[in-house]
Amino acid sequence: MRQSQSRRSSDLESIWRNAARKMKKTQQNRRRQSRLFLIESPFQLLSAIEAAAAIHPEDEAFLIIMRRQSERSRNERQIEQLVPLFAWDQVFHLDLADCGPIQRQWRIFWLITRLRSALSHGLSASFIGEFRWDFMHLIVNVLRSRESWLLDDGTAILRLRENFKLGWKAEKIDRDLGPIRRLILYLLYLGGHRGEPEQYRGIFTGFHQFFEHPCVLPNRFDYLTGLSCCKEPAVKHIIVGQKLSESEVCPLDVEFKAVARLTTDLRAQGIEPVYIPHRDDSSEKLKQFTKRLGLVVYPLDTVIEVAAVTGAINVASINGFYSTALFTLGQMLQHTCVCAYRFSETDISAVHRENVMAIYDTLSATGANIVKLPPLNQLN
Numbered sequence: 362m363r364q365s366q367s368r369r370s371s372d373l374e375s376i377w378r379n380a381a382r383k384m385k386k387t388q389q390n391r392r393r394q395s396r397l398f399l400i401e402s403p404f405q406l407l408s409a410i411e412a413a414a415a416i417h418p419e420d421e422a423f424l425i426i427m428r429r430q431s432e433r434s435r436n437e438r439q440i441e442q443l444v445p446l447f448a449w450d451q452v453f454h455l456d457l458a459d460c461g462p463i464q465r466q467w468r469i470f471w472l473i474t475r476l477r478s479a480l481s482h483g484l485s486a487s488f489i490g491e492f493r494w495d496f497m498h499l500i501v502n503v504l505r506s507r508e509s510w511l512l513d514d515g516t517a518i519l520r521l522r523e524n525f526k527l528g529w530k531a532e533k534i535d536r537d538l539g540p541i542r543r544l545i546l547y548l549l550y551l552g553g554h555r556g557e558p559e560q561y562r563g564i565f566t567g568f569h570q571f572f573e574h575p576c577v578l579p580n581r582f583d584y585l586t587g588l589s590c591c592k593e594p595a596v597k598h599i600i601v602g603q604k605l606s607e608s609e610v611c612p613l614d615v616e617f618k619a620v621a622r623l624t625t626d627l628r629a630q631g632i633e634p635v636y637i638p639h640r641d642d643s644s645e646k647l648k649q650f651t652k653r654l655g656l657v658v659y660p661l662d663t664v665i666e667v668a669a670v671t672g673a674i675n676v677a678s679i680n681g682f683y684s685t686a687l688f689t690l691g692q693m694l695q696h697t698c699v700c701a702y703r704f705s706e707t708d709i710s711a712v713h714r715e716n717v718m719a720i721y722d723t724l725s726a727t728g729a730n731i732v733k734l735p736p737l738n739q740l741n
Contacts, residue, residue: 394485395421395450397476397506399497401428403439403640403664404685405490407585408512410447412488412565414584416510420485421450423476427497431458435640442663446588451479457496469496473503480504488512488565511564513580515685516720518566567689571723582693588670597674598627600656601665601681601690602638606646610713611704617649618737623680623702624654626732634680635659669694683720691727699729705736 396417398409406426413422426440444452455472457465487506489497491514501509511518563576570579600623606613620636627634635657638647650656661668666689668674678698679690691699703721706714725731 394483395423395480396485397423397425397480397487397501397504398490398512399425399427399488399500400440400490400512401426401494402436402490402514403443404515405512406440406443407582407664407666407689408514408565408567408580409488409490410443411580411582411584412510412512413447413449415580416488416565416578417485422447423479424449424452425455425472425500426452427455427457427491427494429457429494429496439640439662439664443667446585446667469500473500476500476504483507486510490514492518510578511566513564513566513568513685516568516683516688516723518564519568519571519716519720519723567692568723571726582666582689585666585670586693588667595675596677597659598632598634598678599659599665599674599676599680600624600627600634600636601679601684601686602636602642603682603684604639604641604643605682607641607643608713609710610717611708611710612738613646615704615708615737616646617653619682619702619704619708619734620650620656621654622734622737624656627680632678633657637661637665637674639684666690666693683717683724687724687729688727691729699724699727700732701729702732702734704734707736708734708738 394417396413398413400406400409406424409424424444426444428437453472453475455468457468460468484504484506485508487501487504487509488511489501489509490512491497492511493514563578564572565578565580566572567580567582569577600620603610605611605616611619624634636647636650636659638658638660647658651658659674661673663673665674665686669676669690670693676690676694676697678700679687679694680700680702681687682702682704687699687701690697701721701724704717706718709717721731
């Protein structure tokens, strides 16, 4: 009897030991799975950092910095400064600027080859920064990510509100490909190319309150606000710059009049504002702001959200038009006044008009103070 009980006890211990070994092995394999983050702009990288801290944080985090435009040194410099804010396991670069279609495919193929080696234990999730860029979807699809998320790319993500549905999937990547090119892609990626990922989980966004779907996960910028430290003593009332005329949203003279009106209104309140330029603001435009308006242009070494929470700039009020920073800074600096000057519809180009007006409506819903501008293209 004792021998039988002893044998049963020994068998039970053996079962528990085997189960513990299997559980430990499973946990180790789980920890070795990886996540992929594809970005091309500083704000996409901010979104990627927040997602890396919030979604499957136990998995490895690989960052892919993609470049498709040359002569954007400030954009690249800001990305380089943001990368160290998170402990990425590996960082890859993919430069697609100034190269032909064959060279472009070769560079993507070489990156995918390296990633396949690094992702030997599986890809748990992928995060796409620029949802309008096919090559990001292509890389994720080839690597067979188990789930995929779309990241914020500023207010552009709001364009998905109307057509975003539960179970939404991107259009097939090969929608415009002819049979020869589709065959080349199939051979080039060793049969891994597919039109759609296995599953799109949804969007990770700071604009979550404007999406009425359970597959939208809120980005509350918890990680970045946790970096907060001592502020510089001098407070600044900021005007958030935008590349309005550069993007042909409105003519340069209209943008100048809008900034002049905003500056005049602040000075009437005894406030001397500083203009925080967008990384793509033209140097000539900034010179005109300084020369004709006496406006102090205050360029930052990093993106404004990081500068605000790390103490590089002490923000007293946030002013501008419809920049993404009005949303993000409003979330991160919750007791700071946000004021948005709303353009007349006639001052906005027809191509951008509907989207710009929708963003103003969204800003208003967040509690921002909206000041309506008169039609500026009619003023001398």
